[in-house]
Amino acid sequence: MAASGKTIERLSVYRRLLSMRTFSEEDYVYSHELARMVSGTAAQVRRDLMAIGVTGHSKRGYRIGPLVEEIGTLLDDPEGTRIVLVGAGDLGRAVLGFMKGRSSALTIVGAFDSDPAKAGRVVHGYRCRSMDEIEGVIAAERAQVAILATPADGAQEVCDRLVEAGVRGIVNFAPAPLIVPEAVWVERVDIATALEKVACLIRGVDETTM
Amino acid sequence: MAASGKTIERLSVYRRLLSMRTFSEEDYVYSHELARMVSGTAAQVRRDLMAIGVTGHSKRGYRIGPLVEEIGTLLDDPEGTRIVLVGAGDLGRAVLGFMKGRSSALTIVGAFDSDPAKAGRVVHGYRCRSMDEIEGVIAAERAQVAILATPADGAQEVCDRLVEAGVRGIVNFAPAPLIVPEAVWVERVDIATALEKVACLIRGVDETTM
DNA sequence: TGTGTGTTGTGACTTCTTTCACAAAAAGGT
DNA sequence: ACCTTTTTGTGAAAGAAGTCACAACACACA
Ligand SMILES: NC(=O)c1ccc[n+]([C@@H]2O[C@H](COP(=O)([O-])OP(=O)(O)OC[C@H]3O[C@@H](n4cnc5c(N)ncnc54)[C@H](O)[C@@H]3O)[C@@H](O)[C@H]2O)c1
Ligand SMILES: NC(=O)c1ccc[n+]([C@@H]2O[C@H](COP(=O)([O-])OP(=O)(O)OC[C@H]3O[C@@H](n4cnc5c(N)ncnc54)[C@H](O)[C@@H]3O)[C@@H](O)[C@H]2O)c1
Numbered sequence: 162m163a164a165s166g167k168t169i170e171r172l173s174v175y176r177r178l179l180s181m182r183t184f185s186e187e188d189y190v191y192s193h194e195l196a197r198m199v200s201g202t203a204a205q206v207r208r209d210l211m212a213i214g215v216t217g218h219s220k221r222g223y224r225i226g227p228l229v230e231e232i233g234t235l236l237d238d239p240e241g242t243r244i245v246l247v248g249a250g251d252l253g254r255a256v257l258g259f260m261k262g263r264s265s266a267l268t269i270v271g272a273f274d275s276d277p278a279k280a281g282r283v284v285h286g287y288r289c290r291s292m293d294e295i296e297g298v299i300a301a302e303r304a305q306v307a308i309l310a311t312p313a314d315g316a317q318e319v320c321d322r323l324v325e326a327g328v329r330g331i332v333n334f335a336p337a338p339l340i341v342p343e344a345v346w347v348e349r350v351d352i353a354t355a356l357e358k359v360a361c362l363i364r365g366v367d368e369t370t371m
Numbered sequence: 372m373a374a375s376g377k378t379i380e381r382l383s384v385y386r387r388l389l390s391m392r393t394f395s396e397e398d399y400v401y402s403h404e405l406a407r408m409v410s411g412t413a414a415q416v417r418r419d420l421m422a423i424g425v426t427g428h429s430k431r432g433y434r435i436g437p438l439v440e441e442i443g444t445l446l447d448d449p450e451g452t453r454i455v456l457v458g459a460g461d462l463g464r465a466v467l468g469f470m471k472g473r474s475s476a477l478t479i480v481g482a483f484d485s486d487p488a489k490a491g492r493v494v495h496g497y498r499c500r501s502m503d504e505i506e507g508v509i510a511a512e513r514a515q516v517a518i519l520a521t522p523a524d525g526a527q528e529v530c531d532r533l534v535e536a537g538v539r540g541i542v543n544f545a546p547a548p549l550i551v552p553e554a555v556w557v558e559r560v561d562i563a564t565a566l567e568k569v570a571c572l573i574r575g576v577d578e579t580t581m
Numbered sequence: 582t583g584t585g586t587g588t589t590g591t592g593a594c595t596t597c598t599t600t601c602a603c604a605a606a607a608a609g610g611t
Numbered sequence: 612a613c614c615t616t617t618t619t620g621t622g623a624a625a626g627a628a629g630t631c632a633c634a635a636c637a638c639a640c641a
Contacts, residue, residue: 165627165628166568166572167627167628167629168628169567169568169571169572170564170568173561173563173564173567173568174559174561174564177546177563177564178546178548181523181546181547191587191588191589192588192589193588197548197550198548199548200550200557201629202629202630203588203589204591204629204630204631204632205628205629205630207588207589207590207591208590208591208628208629208630211590211591216589216590217588217589217590218588218589218636218637219587219588219589219590219635219636219637219638220586220587220588220589220636220637220638220639221588221589221637221638222588222589223589235571236567236570236571237567237570238570238571238574242566242570244566250465250468251461251464251465251468251469252462252465252469254461254465255460255461255462255464255465256562258460258461259461259462259562259563263563266570267563267566267567267570305570305573306566306569306570306573308566313391329573330569330570330572330573331569332562332565332566332569336387336388336391337391338388338407338408338409340407340410346569346572346573347410348565348568348569349384350560350562350565351380351383351384352466352469352542352560353383353387353469353473353477354380354383354384354387355542355558355560356452356454356477356516356518356542357379357383357446357447357477358376358379358380358383358558359516359540359541359542359556359558360446360447360448360452360476360477360515360516360540361379361445361446361448362376362379362540362556363515363516363539363540363556364448375597375598377597377598378598401617401618401619402618402619403618411599412599412600413618413619414599414600414601414602414621415598415599415600417618417619417620417621418598418599418600418620418621421620421621426619426620427618427619427620428606428607428618428619429605429606429607429608429617429618429619429620430606430607430608430609430616430617430618430619431607431608431618431619432618432619433619582641583640583641584639584640584641585638585639585640585641586637586638586639586640587636587637587638588635588636588637588638589634589635589636589637590633590634590635590636591632591633591634591635592631592632592633593630593631593632594629594630594631594632595628595629595630595631596627596628596629596630597626597627597628597629598625598626598627598628599624599625599626599627600623600624600625600626601622601623601624601625602621602622602623602624603620603621603622604619604620604621604622605618605619605620606617606618606619606620607616607617607618607619608615608616608617608618609614609615609616609617610613610614610615610616611612611613611614611615
C-alpha cells in the first residue's frame with residue numbers, strides 16, 4: 162500500500178490519460194497499453210497498480226472505472242486540496258488557465274501578486290489579490306499547497322510567509338533554492354533544467370540511456 | 372565520466388544557483404553549501420561533481436569558476452542547441468519570456484502557432500510564425516529540440532511533424548502520451564502531476580519519506 | 582473437454598542511486 | 612613542528628527502482 166514518489170507520479174499520469182478519453186462501465190485496459198502511453202514497461206505498470214492494491218483480470222486487463230477511482234483514493238485528499246498561487250505574471254496566468262474548469266480535487270482558492278497594478282485584475286476567472294491578504298486567505302480557506310511563480314528574487318521571503326501561514330507543500334517555479342522546515346514539501350518544476358537535460362541527452366544517446 | 376539523468380538534473384541546478392550570484396575568480400563553494408541549496412546531502416554533491424571529473428580542495432571546497440565551466444562542457448552542446456517552440460498560448464508566452472535574454476547555449480530559433488490570428492504577432496521579442504514554415508525553419512536552423520506547448524489534442528500530430536523534420540528531443544507540456552521513435556527523447560513537464568504529488572505527499576509524511 | 586493464446590501477479594534478480602564512513606589533505610593556531 | 616579542525620575523495624554497504632521470467636488463470640475455439 163505504500164507508494165513511492167515515482168509510483169505516485171506515474172499513477173497521476175495513468176489517471177489523466179485514462180480520464181481524457183471517455184470510457185464506459187465495462188471498459189478494460191491492458192498493462193501494456195498504459196505502458197506504451199507513458200513509454201514504460203508493462204511489468205512496471207503492473208507493479209504500480211499492485212502498489213495501490215488494484216487487481217486485474219487475466220486476458221482482459223484492468224477495469225478502468227475502479228482503477229481510476231482507486232488512484233483517486235491514493236492521490237486525492239477526500240477533503241480537497243486548496244491551493245494559492247503567488248505571482249500572477251505570464252507563468253501564473255498559464256497555470257490559472259490550466260487549472261480553470263478542471264473539476265478535480267485541486268482548487269485554486271486565491272491568486273496573489275505584489276504588483277499593485279495587478280491587484281483586482283481578473284485572470285482566467287480568478288481575481289488577483291494583494292499580498293496583504295494572503296495570510297488571511299490561507300487561514301480562512303485552510304490552503305495546504307502553494308504555487309510559487311514569482312521571480313527568484315524574493316521567492317524565499319514569499320516562501321517563508323507561506324510556510325508561516327500554514328502551507329505544507331509548495332510547487333516552486335522560481336529558480337531559487339527555497340529553504341524550508343522539514344515538514345514542508347517542495348516540488349521544483351524547472352523548465353531550464355528540462356531543456357538542458359534534453360539537450361544533453363540527445364547527444365550521446367549510446368551511453369547513459371536514461 | 373558517464374553522468375546519469377539524475378546527476379545531469381542536479382548539475383544543471385548547481386550551475387544555475389551558482390551563476391545567479393556573481394563570484395570572483397577565487398571564490399570557492401563547499402559541497403555542503405550546494406547540498407543545502409538543493410536540499411540534498413554533501414556526499415551526493417561530491418559524487419555528482421566526481422562524475423564530471425571536477426576536483427576540489429580539502430578545507431576550501433570547489434573553485435566556482437572551473438566548476439561552472441566544467442558543468443558547461445557536459446551540459447552544453449559546443450555548437451549550441453537550437454529550439455523551436457510550438458504553441459504560443461499562455462504557456463508558450465511564459466516560456467518565451469523566460470528564455471528571453473538568457474545568454475546561454477539554448478536559443479529559441481522560432482515560435483509557431485496554428486492560430487492564424489497569432490501569426491506575425493511578436494511575443495516577448497519573438498515573432499510568431501505559421502505552422503507551414505516549421506519544417507523549413509527546423510531544417511534551416513538545424514533545430515534539435517522542440518518545446519511542445521499546444522493543447523493535448525493534436526499534440527501527437529505536431530510531434531510527428533517535428534520528428535519527421537529532424538527534431539531529436541522534445542520538452543512536452545501537453546498532457547498527451549506522445550509516441551516517438553526510440554532515437555527521440557521526450558521530457559514531460561507536468562504541472563498537474565507536480566500538484567497531485569505534493570498534495571498526496573503532504574498527507575502521510577510519516578511513511579514514504581520520498 | 583482439451584489445446585492454444587495472451588495476460589496478470591509476483592518472487593527473484595539486476596541495475597541504478599544514495600548514504601555511510603573514514604583515510605588523506607589542507608589550513609590555522611600555538 | 613605538532614595538534615586540531617574541517618573538508619574532500621571514494622570504497623563499500625544499503626536502499627530504491629526496474630526488469631525478468633514464469634506459474635496461474637481466463638478465454639476462444641474446436
Ligand atoms: N516562464 C517560464 O517558462 C518559467 C520557467 C521556469 C521558471 N520560471 C520562473 O517563474 C517565475 C515567474 O515567471 P513569469 O514568466 O511569470 O515572470 P513574470 O515576470 O511575468 O511574472 C512574475 C510576477 O510575480 C510578481 N511578483 C514579483 N515579486 C513578487 C513577490 N515578492 N510577491 C508576489 N508577487 C511577486 C510580479 O508582479 C509578476 O506579476 C520566474 O521566477 C521565472 O524564472 C518561469
Ligand atoms: N498552463 C499550464 O500551466 C500548463 C500546465 C501543464 C500543461 N499545460 C498544457 O500546455 C498546453 C498549452 O497550455 P496553454 O495554457 O498555453 O494553452 P493555450 O490554449 O493558452 O495555448 C495553446 C496554443 O496552442 C495553439 N495551438 C493549438 N493547436 C495547435 C497545433 N496543432 N499546432 C500549433 N499550435 C496549436 C493555440 O492556437 C494556442 O495559441 C496545453 O496542453 C496545456 O494542457 C499547461
